[in-house]
Each structure stands twice: as structure tokens, then as C-alpha cells.
Amino acid sequence: MKLKSLKLTLCLMALVVVFNSCKEDDGPTVTFEERDRTEQQMADKDSIMDYLNTHYYNSSLFESGTNHRIDDILITELLEGETVPDGNTLLINAVETHSTTYLETDYEYYILRLNQGGGEAPKFTDEVRVRYEGFLVETEDIFDGVATPIDLPMQGIGFAGGVIRGWQLILPEFNTASSFMTNNGIVEYDDYGLGVMFIPSGLAYFSGSQPDIPAYSSLVFKFELLQYQEDDHDSDGVPSHLEDLNGNLDVLDDDTDEDGAPDYIDLDDDGDGVLTIHEDLNEDGDPTNDDSDNDGIPNYLDADSTQSNQEDS
Numbered sequence: 001m002k003l004k005s006l007k008l009t010l011c012l013m014a015l016v017v018v019f020n021s022c023k024e025d026d027g028p029t030v031t032f033e034e035r036d037r038t039e040q041q042m043a044d045k046d047s048i049m050d051y052l053n054t055h056y057y058n059s060s061l062f063e064s065g066t067n068h069r070i071d072d073i074l075i076t077e078l079l080e081g082e083t084v085p086d087g088n089t090l091l092i093n094a095v096e097t098h099s100t101t102y103l104e105t106d107y108e109y110y111i112l113r114l115n116q117g118g119g120e121a122p123k124f125t126d127e128v129r130v131r132y133e134g135f136l137v138e139t140e141d142i143f144d145g146v147a148t149p150i151d152l153p154m155q156g157i158g159f160a161g162g163v164i165r166g167w168q169l170i171l172p173e174f175n176t177a178s179s180f181m182t183n184n185g186i187v188e189y190d191d192y193g194l195g196v197m198f199i200p201s202g203l204a205y206f207s208g209s210q211p212d213i214p215a216y217s218s219l220v221f222k223f224e225l226l227q228y229q230e231d232d233h234d235s236d237g238v239p240s241h242l243e244d245l246n247g248n249l250d251v252l253d254d255d256t257d258e259d260g261a262p263d264y265i266d267l268d269d270d271g272d273g274v275l276t277i278h279e280d281l282n283e284d285g286d287p288t289n290d291d292s293d294n295d296g297i298p299n300y301l302d303a304d305s306t307q308s309n310q311e312d313s
Contacts, residue, residue, distance in 0.1 A: 034207045035216060037105040044200035044218045045108055051137050051220075052092040052110065052198065054078050059094065060087035062114045066191040070133055070222040073114070073196060095198065098173075102165055102203060110198040111170060117193030118178025122228035123241035124168040124249050125155035125264065128176075129227040135220050136213070137198070143212035149187070149226055155240060155251060157233060157265055166199035166219070168249065174225045193225035233264050236276035237287045238300065240264040245301075256301050269300050276300040278308040 058074045075091070084090050095110040122128050130152060133145035154171065156162025174193030181188055201216045209215040233240045243264035245254045251264040257271030269276050279299040280287040287300040292307055299305040 037103060037202050037206070040206070040216055041105055041107055041200055041202050044202065044216075047137055048110065048198050048200065048218050049092070052095060053090070056084045056088045056090045057094070057112070057196075058087065059089035062194075066115050066118070067189070068114065068194055070131055070194070070224055073194075073222050075196075098169070100169055100203075105202060107200055107202055109166060109169065109200065109203055111173060112196040112198075113174070114196070115192070115194040117175030117225060118191035119176035120228070121172050121175045122154070122225075123230070123239070124172050125233070125240035125244075125251060126231050127151055127153045127229045128171055128225060130171075130223055130225055132221050132223040134222075137218040137220055141212070143210075149224075151229075153231065155231065155233065155264070164199075164204045166197060166203035167221075169203070170195075170197045170199075171223070171225055176225055176227050180227070189224075189226045193223075195223060197221045197223065234267055234276075236267055236269070236300075237280055237285060238263075238269075238276060242288060243269075257303070270303045272303040272306045274306050274308045278310050279305070281307055281309050283309055 055075050055077055057076070058072075061072060062068060076088070078084060078090065091112065095112050097108060097110055099106065099108050101107070128151070129149050131146055131149055133142060135142045152163055153161045154163050154168050171193075174195060177189035177192035179190045181190075198218070198220050200218050204217065204219045205213060205215070207215050213219070231240050232238065240251060243254055243262070244251050245256070245263065252262050254263045255261065255266070256263055256269045257266070259266065259271055263269045267275050267277075276287055279290060281290045281292065281299065288298050290299045291297065291302075292299055292305045293302070295302065295304075297305075299307065
């Protein structure tokens, strides 16, 4: 999904202003009022629960084997009067229920865990390699998907990149592949994370519509979690997930020196004039374990500690 450039947006806004100013009779102003998040979550929960209670999947296939694909996951509607066929399980009887608070709203989301994966789990700020398919809860219309693995940064910078909140919460619940090999130029993965996520609109795009995704849509994603790479967005030696100082899985609200730049993109986290990477005094590549005054605060977060590994010995 492409973002419109600021320049184009400003030009369009200017044209609208000029057009409106030339009109002799202005009509009524159309205003957009965003829905209440708590009320929308209640509606989303109802629609997701209805889906989970009326759809089943081919569970027996996943009782053995660790290398199934998203194409193997078959979700079928249970019509009125029907019973769930043998070898299948109603989704409501198989999913895990999770909860979170996001933007001061309590949310529930649901995970169908088909394979945990044998590798390591990514953090919510890392880059992941995945295959996935997404569709709408209400209509089951597919709006996006990739058959060839794609690398996605889970945490963006500003308005660039990043995934929806639901992905940041759910993908770290799974592990990546235990191993991989290249066969005739094709990478084959072994024992990777495989699942399905059911997420309300508030953990997706909420009021912001996307191509083929109406506003306030609850979403379903089938996914394979193949690999990950730890991200250090500002290359200061501190992995971005460790810049989440309050532990709320959100790096945007951690700003030690209160300069407007969150720590994960701030080269000098404590604003003491010494770059974070230069406060790694023992030069072991980890600024988090240097605490010159033994006050329990690492130097890179302590404005009172201004020693630098660039100083002459």
C-alpha cells in the first residue's frame, strides 16, 4: 500500500481551497466524526465472535508435520443445520484469546496457533520475513497476500513503514524457522511459525480506509513466520526493542531527553552531548551495561554521566 506524498497532498488541498473560494454559494460543510474506539471494539468483537462460531478449519491436517503452508489452511463456513465434519474443528474451540490496551482502549484479539516454530521469536520492533494472506471478517474478501516471502519492518519511523498494531502483538508470539537451506536458488524453511490471527479494526486500520479495506474493518491474516532480523533503527548500539523503557510495547512514547525524538531514533538518548554509541565505555558493543557512577542508570540514559569512548586515554 503506497503512501501519497506530502507534496501531492498539499497541492490537492490548495486546489480545493481555490475551488471553494470561487464558489458563490457554499453548501453545507461535511465533517468527519471518528467512531468511539470502545464502542467500535464491542461491535468488532461481536462480528469476530460470530465468525469464529460459524466457521471451522481442517484441524486434522496440522496434527503432524511442521512445514505446512498458508494455502493448506482451509476455513469453511458452517451453514445452518450442518455439523462440523470429522477432521475439522470449529474455530471458537481452537483459538486463543488475548487482550491488550491500546490508545486507552481495551481490545481482544484471537490466535489460531498451528505451529509454534523451532527458531527464535522476533521482538515487536524487528524486521520479519513472512508469507501471508489477509481477508475481511465480514465478507471474506481477500485484500492482500504474498506467495513469495517478503521482508517487513514491524516498527516504522514516523509515517514510513511499519505494520499494524495487531501484527506487532501477534508475530512475536511465534518463532521463526529452525533452519533453512537453498535448493536450486529457492530457499526452503523448516519448522516455522504458522497461524491465523483475527484482529479488530482498532488493532488494524480503524477509521483509515485502505485499498480494498473499508474503514472499521476487522481482519484475518493467515501467516508463515520464516525469519527475523533484530533492528536498531538509529544504529546507536541499543536494539530498538530495548528502547521501550516503560515496557508497553510502544517505542514512540519513550523520550528520555524530551527533545521530541523517541529514543529508538535518537542518536543521543539523554541529551548530554555525547552520542549513545560513544557512551559504550568498555566498547563491547553494548551501551546498556556502562554505568560509571553506579546509580543504576546506564550512562546513555544518564545526563550526569558524560564520559565518552572517544576521549583520549
